[in-house]
Amino acid sequence: MKVRKALVPDIKSIHKLINEFAKKGEMLPRSLNELYENIRDFLVFEEDNEIKGVCALHILWEDLAEIRSLAVKRESQKKGIGTILVKKCLNEAKKLGVKRVFVLTYVPEFFKRAGFKELDKSKLPQKIWGDCIRCPKFPECDEVALIYEFRE
């Protein structure tokens, strides 16, 4: 078992994993193009030569990053993989010097267990809404915003 940076040959598996959940409305879809362009944001959880989980950390501004596209294969859920991936992304954000990491999600309870606090979406800077125009739900966003702040 290992968590590692995603590689180009992983993208098709990552695409399938994310979009299976996206088809059911559980998370936002990602195109192959977006995945290749942002590959350096992605971590994968690999076990028995299979990608069982994926998560991305996207830096947005001097003091703000976003955790995106977290997905764990249905049969591998509830074994701690999602938490491991989120913690790795938070560690990376800390190392990079980012002070706050937010998520937009339909599973706020999972992120609360990982130390995130719920936040009024309107408190997030305008900059983050740039990507929302491509979201199928725009402008009726029903995701919950949560934030993780590192202590000084």
Ligand SMILES: CC(=O)SCCNC(=O)CCNC(=O)[C@H](O)C(C)(C)COP(=O)(O)OP(=O)(O)OC[C@H]1O[C@@H](n2cnc3c(N)ncnc32)[C@H](O)[C@@H]1OP(=O)(O)O
């Ligand atoms: C920013 C975004 O990307 S939001 C998109 C999130 N992704 C999805 O919703 C896609 C479908 N869901 C999944 O892939 C997974 O269920 C995930 C990623 C949400 C959770 O991954 P898992 O590996 O199952 O989580 P993990 O085993 O680390 O669970 C940690 C804790 O959260 C709880 N938890 C897991 N999923 C959920 C959930 N959907 N709602 C509430 N609590 C949850 C677990 O019960 C566990 O609690 P415990 O510590 O008391 O036992």
